[in-house]
Amino acid sequence: MSDRDANNGSPQPTVESPSDERSTLTRLIDRYGRLPLVTSLAFGVSAVLLAVAAISDNPTLFFAAWVVNYVTDWHLRLRGRVANAVLRRFGFGDRLREFNRLMLLVLLAVVNEMSGVTVFALLVTLYFSANGSHAPLIGYRNKRRNVPVAVLNMDMSELKVPAAPDSAKWRQRGLTRVPGPEILIAGSAAAVLAGFGVGWLAATGAAALLSLVAAAQLALYSTQNRRIPEAPEIIEVVNRRLAEYRPEVALYFTFAATGQDFMYQVNMWIDTLEKLDRRAIIILRETAAMTQLDRTRLPVVCTRKADDLALLDLADLRVVLYPGNAGKNVHMLQKAEAQHVFIGHGDSDKLASSNRVSRVFDEIWVAGQGGRDRYQRVRHAIDPDSLVTVGRPQLSEVLPAPAERTPGPLTVLYGPTWEGWTDEACHTSLLPMGEKIIGGLLARDDVRVIYKPHPLTGKRSPEVERIDGLVRQMLLRDNERRAARRDPEHVAATDRRLAEIEARIAEISGRSEDGDWLQWTRDARWESRDVRADVAELRTQWSALFWDEAYQAGRHLVVTDRLPSLYDCFNHSDLLISDMSSVISDFVASCKPYVVTNAHDEDPEQYRLLNPTAGAAYLLGSDCAELNSILETVTATTDDALAQHRVELKRYLLGPDEPSAMAQFNTAVEALHARGLRAFPLGTSAEPVPAAPAYSRQTAGTVPAQAGARVSGLA
Numbered sequence: 001m002s003d004r005d006a007n008n009g010s011p012q013p014t015v016e017s018p019s020d021e022r023s024t025l026t027r028l029i030d031r032y033g034r035l036p037l038v039t040s041l042a043f044g045v046s047a048v049l050l051a052v053a054a055i056s057d058n059p060t061l062f063f064a065a066w067v068v069n070y071v072t073d074w075h076l077r078l079r080g081r082v083a084n085a086v087l088r089r090f091g092f093g094d095r096l097r098e099f100n101r102l103m104l105l106v107l108l109a110v111v112n113e114m115s116g117v118t119v120f121a122l123l124v125t126l127y128f129s130a131n132g133s134h135a136p137l138i139g140y141r142n143k144r145r146n147v148p149v150a151v152l153n154m155d156m157s158e159l160k161v162p163a164a165p166d167s168a169k170w171r172q173r174g175l176t177r178v179p180g181p182e183i184l185i186a187g188s189a190a191a192v193l194a195g196f197g198v199g200w201l202a203a204t205g206a207a208a209l210l211s212l213v214a215a216a217q218l219a220l221y222s223t224q225n226r227r228i229p230e231a232p233e234i235i236e237v238v239n240r241r242l243a244e245y246r247p248e249v250a251l252y253f254t255f256a257a258t259g260q261d262f263m264y265q266v267n268m269w270i271d272t273l274e275k276l277d278r279r280a281i282i283i284l285r286e287t288a289a290m291t292q293l294d295r296t297r298l299p300v301v302c303t304r305k306a307d308d309l310a311l312l313d314l315a316d317l318r319v320v321l322y323p324g325n326a327g328k329n330v331h332m333l334q335k336a337e338a339q340h341v342f343i344g345h346g347d348s349d350k351l352a353s354s355n356r357v358s359r360v361f362d363e364i365w366v367a368g369q370g371g372r373d374r375y376q377r378v379r380h381a382i383d384p385d386s387l388v389t390v391g392r393p394q395l396s397e398v399l400p401a402p403a404e405r406t407p408g409p410l411t412v413l414y415g416p417t418w419e420g421w422t423d424e425a426c427h428t429s430l431l432p433m434g435e436k437i438i439g440g441l442l443a444r445d446d447v448r449v450i451y452k453p454h455p456l457t458g459k460r461s462p463e464v465e466r467i468d469g470l471v472r473q474m475l476l477r478d479n480e481r482r483a484a485r486r487d488p489e490h491v492a493a494t495d496r497r498l499a500e501i502e503a504r505i506a507e508i509s510g511r512s513e514d515g516d517w518l519q520w521t522r523d524a525r526w527e528s529r530d531v532r533a534d535v536a537e538l539r540t541q542w543s544a545l546f547w548d549e550a551y552q553a554g555r556h557l558v559v560t561d562r563l564p565s566l567y568d569c570f571n572h573s574d575l576l577i578s579d580m581s582s583v584i585s586d587f588v589a590s591c592k593p594y595v596v597t598n599a600h601d602e603d604p605e606q607y608r609l610l611n612p613t614a615g616a617a618y619l620l621g622s623d624c625a626e627l628n629s630i631l632e633t634v635t636a637t638t639d640d641a642l643a644q645h646r647v648e649l650k651r652y653l654l655g656p657d658e659p660s661a662m663a664q665f666n667t668a669v670e671a672l673h674a675r676g677l678r679a680f681p682l683g684t685s686a687e688p689v690p691a692a693p694a695y696s697r698q699t700a701g702t703v704p705a706q707a708g709a710r711v712s713g714l715a
Helices: 024-032 034-055 059-079 081-089 094-111 117-132 134-145 168-172 181-193 198-227 231-245 260-274 287-292 306-311 329-333 356-360 369-378 393-397 430-442 462-485 488-508 517-522 532-546 566-571 582-590 604-610 627-635 643-654 661-679 705-714
Strands: 149-152 249-253 280-284 300-303 319-322 339-342 363-366 387-389 410-415 447-451 575-578 594-598 618-621
Touching: 034 059, 034 081, 034 094, 059 081, 059 094, 059 181, 094 117, 094 181, 117 134, 117 181, 117 198, 134 198, 149 231, 149 287, 149 517, 181 198, 231 300, 231 306, 249 260, 249 329, 260 280, 260 287, 260 393, 260 532, 280 287, 287 300, 287 517, 306 329, 319 329, 319 661, 339 661, 363 369, 363 661, 369 387, 369 643, 393 566, 393 582, 393 661, 410 430, 410 566, 410 627, 430 447, 430 462, 430 627, 447 462, 488 532, 566 582, 575 582, 575 627, 582 594, 582 643, 604 618, 618 627
Parallel strands: 249 280, 249 319, 280 300, 319 339, 339 363, 363 387, 410 447, 410 575, 575 594, 594 618
Antiparallel strands: 149 300
16 A cells, blocks of 8 residues: 555654745635636626616626626636635525626616616516526436446447437536527617617527527437436346456455545556456446546446445456555455455555555555565554565566666656645655755756656645645746757647647547446447557657657656656656655666655654665755755766665565566466355355354244343343
8 A cells, every 4th residue: 555545554743834924815826826816806896896887877887897797707617616615605606696797787777767678677587597497407417317337348238328418518617507698688788778779689589599499408408318227227237248248356446535536546557457367347436437547448337336336246256456445445345255455556665555454355465575564563453474475567667777877967756745634644745845855956957857746736735735836836937948948840840749649549548539427338338459559559659759858858847647657757767756655666666766855854774764665765854955965976877876775675675577577466366366266166155144053943932941041040
């Protein structure tokens, strides 16, 4: 288990936030950004001006304020998540905001004794009523389509499911009603008030008609979705496909917390699963996970409800792999016929990587001897016989360090971990050291930085989020200074080619498909070929273009997307700076030099003793005083006294190179599968334990003699 899991170990020293004497406004800007705050302020001021202008009969001020209010309102609906939440909390949701504009517009027309004001008011009422039906109709349709079962890579053509309408895209962006017609209403009122004639009220009629047409279309879609298959019907089809496939190994995953950022824990194992000798399947518990799952030819089943999970036909399943510890694991652990294995998603020296909760599994698979030793911390809880060494199959992508470093700038990868679940267990170096580390690296012109923060960085701590933003700004400003080194024409041509490759990868991976996950389930088919080989080839082409020196020209990178991958960053880095995390263990596979942050300035020897993955590392204290000397040492490769230590550490943490990690993993699966078959041969299942014979022979209303004696004794 890695640093990315919940930290259930003993409390660590609290990382104090730096003193902050900035104004409240400055802190708000740092946290939410300048544009959202300015937009919210403009919306509030324009809303007040609308009311003042309507009451004081000032059409010029009214329509100027209306334009600002309308534009800022739609911007808040699309981008202002926090502002929208605050407005709804005070009862001023988007529906009421629209009603406020329309009623003030009618008030202005009444005050001005506008020609046709009665007709105008009726048309506005018709528009608002029709527009108000959009959200309920969309809600009904989405509720009907929200079946708690989803499937990929199985033939589900038996399902009779209507396609998701294009208007679903509006719902995904927060546009539950048609935005344009309100502009027609305001425009028609302005024209009539300006004396252009009552005929302009036809625009208001057109607005009402458009909203009615949209409502009719939504009603049609809702009617089509009235007969959506229920979960049991879908599971019946799924079970017929499972009976054909007969999965023997499953990877089971559920979020440890809300958020799709955890899907890297599954994606890192897909290639390994596809290379197994046994038939494998992926079982997920949240439909949100489906959109973040990497392309795979393996069958994928997602069941949100435990009852639906229990209905799946998994009669041949004898091995279940768990990459994370989460509460809903218990729903699968109840399957007694299978052997349950915790495989984690990377090792680190944190207490979370030797969690006593792992005792619920039949076996715990670790990369090397280092993983076995970690569980000695809880030796009273974990049976040593349950620990199995399987290596790290994913690390075949990590290239070994070259004999000599390529001439040019020293490429430093800074990959801090996230802050953790609590302040008492804050793991990231960003808060106390991030600005100093980046500042020290940027002070040298012979260094380029690749900054790859953990996917969860700043999700819990606003202060860490602020430092993360500051680090990005520092790199961006320094890139502006280095911009002259890049040929604009070459950069533009490369950008176009990279975009073409990314679009092709998205197409092959199914990312460009329309519809929702229910439509994807309906259209699911068995994969006729392994498309991952094509994706891998495209990624290789993308990587060659992206890392080409003529394109990069020594610029710094902030990596947050899927491309380039973490291992790709490893292969193009000369030095890693990271916190105590699984990133270190993986980077050790390259045998390149690395730095571990010692944010609390613990005694170096004691720190290495408690954190074996730092055994071959250069340690960096909280003041970063050692940074420059470390860079000098790494640049002069002849002085790298830790090179041999890294080779030994790799063997300790990740196991021997032979047999390969994939071979070790496959052997472990085979052994556990055979053990599962011995316990429950195919065709058998766990049955309830019958009542004790002494009780089962009793007739109704009688009490066994011994039991009666015990009761008498108590009396």
